[in-house]
Amino acid sequence: MTAASTPPMIRVAGVDKFFGPLHVLKNVQLEVPKGQVVVVLGPSGSGKSTLCRTINRLEPIDSGVIEVDGQPLPAEGKELARLRADVGMVFQSFNLFAHKTIVENVMLAPTKVRKTPAAEARKTAMELLERVGIANQADKFPAQLSGGQQQRAAIARALAMKPKVMLFDEPTSALDPEMVQEVLDVMTGLAKDGMTMLVVTHEMGFARKAADRVIFMSDGEVVEDSTPEEFFSAPKSNRAKDFLGKILTH
Amino acid sequence: MGVLTRNLDLFVNHFANTLKLFAVSGIASLLLGIFLAMLRVSPVPVFRGVGTLYVTVVRNTPLTLVFVFFVFAYPYLEIIKFEFFTAAVVALTLYTSAFVCEVVRSGINTVPIGQAEASRALGLTFTQMLGSIVLPQALRSVVPPMVSTFIALLKNTTVAAGFSVREAGAIRDALSELGEDTLTGMLWVAAIFVLLVMPLTYLQRVLEKRWSVAR
Numbered sequence: 001m002t003a004a005s006t007p008p009m010i011r012v013a014g015v016d017k018f019f020g021p022l023h024v025l026k027n028v029q030l031e032v033p034k035g036q037v038v039v040v041l042g043p044s045g046s047g048k049s050t051l052c053r054t055i056n057r058l059e060p061i062d063s064g065v066i067e068v069d070g071q072p073l074p075a076e077g078k079e080l081a082r083l084r085a086d087v088g089m090v091f092q093s094f095n096l097f098a099h100k101t102i103v104e105n106v107m108l109a110p111t112k113v114r115k116t117p118a119a120e121a122r123k124t125a126m127e128l129l130e131r132v133g134i135a136n137q138a139d140k141f142p143a144q145l146s147g148g149q150q151q152r153a154a155i156a157r158a159l160a161m162k163p164k165v166m167l168f169d170e171p172t173s174a175l176d177p178e179m180v181q182e183v184l185d186v187m188t189g190l191a192k193d194g195m196t197m198l199v200v201t202h203e204m205g206f207a208r209k210a211a212d213r214v215i216f217m218s219d220g221e222v223v224e225d226s227t228p229e230e231f232f233s234a235p236k237s238n239r240a241k242d243f244l245g246k247i248l249t250h
Numbered sequence: 251m252g253v254l255t256r257n258l259d260l261f262v263n264h265f266a267n268t269l270k271l272f273a274v275s276g277i278a279s280l281l282l283g284i285f286l287a288m289l290r291v292s293p294v295p296v297f298r299g300v301g302t303l304y305v306t307v308v309r310n311t312p313l314t315l316v317f318v319f320f321v322f323a324y325p326y327l328e329i330i331k332f333e334f335f336t337a338a339v340v341a342l343t344l345y346t347s348a349f350v351c352e353v354v355r356s357g358i359n360t361v362p363i364g365q366a367e368a369s370r371a372l373g374l375t376f377t378q379m380l381g382s383i384v385l386p387q388a389l390r391s392v393v394p395p396m397v398s399t400f401i402a403l404l405k406n407t408t409v410a411a412g413f414s415v416r417e418a419g420a421i422r423d424a425l426s427e428l429g430e431d432t433l434t435g436m437l438w439v440a441a442i443f444v445l446l447v448m449p450l451t452y453l454q455r456v457l458e459k460r461w462s463v464a465r
Contacts (some may be wrong), residue, residue, distance in 0.1 A: 058370065058371065082373065086373075088371075089368075095364035095367060095368035099390065109373060113378075
């Protein structure tokens with residue numbers, strides 16, 4: 001496969017984004033080929049979450065181009081909804097639908113958006129819940145589950161749409177420490193299965209183990225783009241050295 | 251007791267009309283109110299403007315004035331002829347839906363933004379997001395003020411008596427023509443209204459209890 005014959009799953013080119021006077025993304029360039037797992041690291045406020053959210057246009061950008069599977073992001077409307085259906089997203093705060101049971105959460109988008117018959121959607125949902133290890137919680141409401149279980153349900157909900165790519169926006173940052181691993185295990189499994197993933201996280205272990213590539217962001221810029229081994233053993237920039245120094249010493 | 255038993259037919263007929271007015275304008279207000287609330291949270295500025303304009307103009311315009319318009323002024327516009335009952339339903343609906351709209355909208359504001367973001371990220375359209383995710387949760391959080399709005403509507407139906415609709419508000423006049431004791435009659439009317447409000451209060455309690463578990 002050459003780069004010319006298959007477009008990258010995600011292409012971000014020359015993207016700028018402002019929150020008022022704050023320049024949160026500065027001329028960001030990034031390509032994620034199909035099947036690659038890219039971890040985005042960086043101090044808080046570096047724009048990594050914003051970058052993740054621009055890829056399915058939860059945050060509109062001020063200039064530049066974002067393409068998913070060769071298709072530029074459309075403006076708000078039916079077209080955009082169709083594209084979002086192909087891009088799975090997992091949030092820091094899970095955002096499970098509070099008034100629906102776990103299995104209903106997973107079934108909802110397939111039945112509403114893809115018009116899958118309910119029986120079939122339920123079957124797929126149960127398989128996915130089995131895969132993330134919470135099939136026995138299917139009929140509970142989100143508030144009755146632990147954080148780790150909720151996040152695994154949220155991953156199952158995203159997977160139910162059979163997305164081409166998955167975006168993870170700090171999926172373990174709101175979890176109690178003992179629950180982080182169960183979520184990371186599910187994500188590592190996904191990565192092994194060949195899912196294209198963009199993961200914003202502070203979990204260095206996950207970056208080392210599951211990432212094909214590490215992006216380091218600081219002050220809205222992509223500062224480094226390398227393999228995990230390279231990044232953790234020999235970071236090039238001072239900002240990355242400083243960042244790693246702060247998190248790896250304790 | 252005599253006033254009530256001697257004129258039981260009169261009470262039953264009038265209160266039947268009250269309940270009919272309440273039921274028809276209640277359902278219509280709920281639908282129109284939810285629709286207006288959807289306009290007010292729409293991403294399209296024109297829709298938002300229409301919703302806001304409606305609420306600004308209609309909310310707390312004296313109900314009698316709305317009735318006066320539909321019973322006396324509206325016929326001169328010669329659009330569609332209304333019977334008195336229909337005119338009363340229209341007036342009550344337009345009046346009540348402004349309140350329903352604001353109750354629903356305050357409910358929408360209690361739904362965390364993440365719920366809408368998750369819906370959008372899954373590919374739901376704006377209407378699907380509102381219909382399946384945001385409105386069901388919004389309505390759950392506004393049961394008490396919504397029930398208050400409907401109790402107000404139930405009692406507001408009596409204004410229609412002034413405009414040739416024979417509902418509970420007209421019982422006094424009817425009794426007076428029959429030479430009955432109107433003051434006792436009025437007390438009975440009041441008592442029956444209390445009875446009619448009770449199921450609504452009960453409904454509120456049931457819904458609050460059921461929906462507090464599901465969240």
